[in-house]
Amino acid sequence: MRRRSWLAGALVGVLVSVLAVPPSGASATVDPATAAAKLLLKFMTLEEKVGQLFVVEVYGQAADTVSANNQRLYGVDTPAQVIDKYKPGGVIYFDARRGPDNVRDPRQIATLSNGLQQAAARQRIPVPLLISTDQEGGAVVFRLTAPATSMPGNMALGAAGSTTAAKRSAEVIGTELAAVGINQNYAPVADVNVNPANPVIGVRSVGEDPALVSRIVSAQVDGYHAGGAAAVAKHFPGHGDTAVDSHFGLPEVTHTREQLEAIDLPPFRQAIRSGVDTIMTAHVVLRSVDPSGAPATMSQPILTGLLRNELKYDGLIVTDALDMGGATATYPPNVAPVEAFKAGADQLVLAPQMDVAYNAVLAAVRSGEISQKRLDESVVRILKLKLKRSLFLKRYVNPDRAVQVVGAPQHLADAQSITDRTTTLVRNDAGVLPLAAGPRNVLVTGWGVTTTQTLGAALTKRGQAVTVAETGTTPSAARIAEVVAQAAGNDVVVVSTNNAGSINVATGQPTAAAAAQQAFVRALVATGKPVIVAGMRNPYDIGYLPTAQTYLATYGYTAESVESLVRVLFGEVNPSGKLPVTIPRADGSGALYPFGHGLRYGS
Incomplete structure (x- = not known):
């Protein structure tokens, strides 16, 4: 134990000295982090090196939780x-929805992070952990909830079009993550969403314009760094034109090499120029680069040939979760991690059957299938990132400070201010908006128990007499008739939709949920009452709601998004969001609303 403690202390001391002394003269071109990482590597066993390749999930809210x-x-x-x-x-x-239930409140998360880092510090070589999560912003992919600040999602930021807002949004997220010991965020999403039927990206993307996506992604990388968290651009080489969810199957991107260069790669190129720490792979097939049909995660032509050699990226490459359908459908647990590593990945995220995966990689190195040189290259990249993020010196966080930082008043104010710039007024044909001051009877209906209640409360606060009648995503004919009857006794109807334009890929027809929502909106409009439709997720719903005369896109259903919507309804905020995607006509005959469309009051 004494020898271990002495060695650990000596190593850390050497690393600190290497990083603290600025290079000069002929050695000025040597990156101190690289030199320190290579020095540390010499003391590591083969088993310790292989361990560094894996990113695991753990169950519990504390380091000593038995599960x-x-x-x-x-x-x-x-x-x-x-x-x-x-x-x-x-x-x-992850939060409780996935199972591990790691994130509840700031003090608990910070204490868990410290406990895990303490466990890492007790090792023979005390290498700190990269502690990561998916906190993209918005209402789709997030792990930390209140009191954590809920910043807008990517497509909302695309609607605002402001790099300043995007950077500040990422800075707030990064600051709060860093305060609880999460030093790497699996964000920003750099996918260009050119497929309205995309079931997995959608509002997680900034939009359809590569230049806009590139600007926002670059600003987010800067923001995460300013907040103290490493940034991860995902999902390479691009997941924006798929109709299959890679959590459940293996999508294929049919882009030509020219389309790839024009559409998918610009945001990743810009992220690399901005110094992004990590790039995450996609479980997608891209035959224009790899005709074999291997998913990008397991494709050497894509990860090594395209990303490393052509794009000249030398940062960390991590896989998307290896327990997703896009990986497990083709690759057994002992094959997936080895093939992903051989393709060019450095870290293997959520490999199923960890004992099998770990031993498979270890065996591949021992047999020569994976060279020692290749293994060392990846471990050096992992250590470099930890050194550059100062994790060897600052692996622990202060739980008391975490409580003060997470959900700080200025963060909450910034979240609302930025969100107010994202709501997009798409259609106002009847001139219903803005609503005049004064009391009225308002029926709030449509999707979302929390959404409709929050919307109703915000309207009530403004002196409206509100009735809330939530219907879910797939209202039955009986429920539609019941709520339509209620509309007769109200002056205005506000109805929220959620993916009312979603399509069944197999049939090309609206899903059951979409068809039901479309029928509901038609029935409400037929009452003759003013109907305000709020698309609370993908903005494409309006293409399937031809009778709706008033339509707004919020790109999310956070409390801030709902508040912004109500502010716009009453003219407290003049809508300034612009569509970051084209809204196609339902019959495929062209664009209903072009990219950049957005109405304002008084213009």
């Missing part, structure tokens, strides 16, 4: 024991 799921997945009881067993390079946090 049957940890035993099921890893054969040990607690998160700290998972770190002790595998010595992984990283951990990814």
Whole structure:
């Protein structure tokens, strides 16, 4: 134990000295982090190097939480024991919806992070952890909830079109993550959403214009860095033109090489120029680069040939989750991690059957299938990132400070201010908006229990007599008739939709939920009452609601999005959001509303 402590202290001391002394003269071209990483590498065993390649999930809210799921997945009881067993390079946090239930409140998250870092510090080589999560902003992919600040999602930021707003949004997220010990965010999404039927990206993308996406993504990288978190651009080489969700299947992107250069690659090129720390792979087939049909995550022509050699990217490459359908459908647990690593990935995220995956990579190195040189290259990249983020010196956080930083008043104010610039007034044919001052009876209906309640409360606060009648995403004919009857006793109807334009890929027809929402809006409009439709997720709904005369796009349903919507309804905020995507006509005959469309009051 004494020897281990002495070695650990000596190594950290050497690393600190290497990083603290600025290079001069002939050595000025040597990156101190690279030199320190290579020095540290010399002391690591093969098993420790392989451990650094893996990013694992752990179950529990504290490092010593006993969970049957940890035993099921890893054969040990607690998160700290998972770190002790595998010595992984990283951990990814999830909320209770996925299962691990790592994130509840700022003090708890900070304490968990410290506990995991302490477990890593007890190792023979005390390499700190990259602690990651998916906090993209918006209402689709996020892990931290209130009191954490809810910033707008990507498409909302695209509607605002402001790099200043995008940078500040990412800075707030990064600041709050760093305060609780999460030092890497799996964001921003750099996909260009050119397919309205995309089931997995949609509002997670900035929009359809590569130049706009590039500007916003670059600003977000800067913002995350300013906040103290490493940034991860995803999903390379682009997931914006797929009709299959890679969580459940393997999509194919049919872009030609020319289309790839024009559409998908510009945001990643810009992210690289902006110094993005990490790029995440996509489980998508791209035959224009790799005719074999291998998903990008397992494709050497895509990860090494395109990303490393052509785009000259030398940062960290991480896989998307290897337990997703896009990976597991073709590659067994002992094959997926080896093939992904051979393709060019450095870190392997959520490999199913960890013992199998770890031993498969270890065996591949021992057999020569993976060279020691190739392994060392990846481990150096992982160590470099940890050194550049100062994790060897600042691996712990202050839980008291975390409570003060997360959800700070200025953060909340900035979130609302930025969100107010995103709401887009798409159609106002009847001139219903802005609503005049004065009391009226308002029926709030449509999708979302929390959404409709929050919307109703905001209207009530403004002196309206509100009735809330939530219908879900797939209202039955009986429920439609019931709520339409209620509309007769109200002056105005506000109805929220959620993907009312979604299409069944197999049939080319609207999904059951979309068809029901479309029928509901038609029935409400037929009452003759003023009907205000709010598309609360993808803005494409209006293409399938031809009778709706008043339509707004919010790109999300956070509390801030709902508040912004109501402010726009009453003219407290003049809508300034512009569509970051083209809205196609339902019959495929062209554009209903072009990219950049957006109405304002008084113009």
